[in-house]
Amino acid sequence: MNNVEEYIDYQDLLKNSNIPKFLEKKLAKDHFLIIKSFPLELDVLKNFMKDFTKNKDVSELLLKRVKSYKIPSLDRNGYEILSSTYHKFLLHTDSYFLKKPHRIISLLCYKNSVEGGETLVAPLKDILDKTPSCLINKLQKISAFKNFNRPVLSFDSEERIYFNLREIKQQIEKKIFSLSEEELETLVEFDKVLERIALRVKLTPGDLIIFHNHKCLHGRNGFNKNSDRELVRCKIM
């Protein structure tokens, strides 16, 4: 697994005359980016994300602390919400079960764990480069989303990927939708490829990572149970 090597310094970024345009260009090319030494004030983060996405409606900006709790929160189906645990979080699309998942996700690191807790990223351009073409073909034909036709991989109006194996398996268990055994095997095989090709970065306080959530999968490694690791996540349509 390769480490991420490119960062943008917050102070350098501020010298830019059109920050939103600069960031959009970067996301279009690389599908994610990391800003170093970002201020740890929530208002600065909120305004930055709003300016960046030209989002004037504050209610569409979802801010949430991603923190490991001693007792994990449960979702409405009784499954542990992984962001509230210390377990590994496989590579995934955020808000996978919205018909149209949020476009931009950011994570601002307040505190990381001493061991583990590395962020994993798989940009679509790497996925397309490194996944065997027979698997790429199959993924375009598998729709793992309720009753709608929304293939894992598509190249229609723009290239995009929607994938969250854990949620897919849970929905199968809950009989919300079904996949053939062969389709599920394909997804498990793809997950192994992702594990191999993902880039890794250990965020430190003040690191702000921004993903294009339709063109980049992300995840994180597990970490120590007693860690007080804490990030603030921001989702924007």
Ligand SMILES: O=C(O)CCC(=O)C(=O)O
């Ligand atoms: O804990 C992390 O680093 C990432 C968490 C995450 O991906 C999420 O909450 O959706």
Ligand SMILES: [Fe+2]
């Ligand atoms: Fe996530």
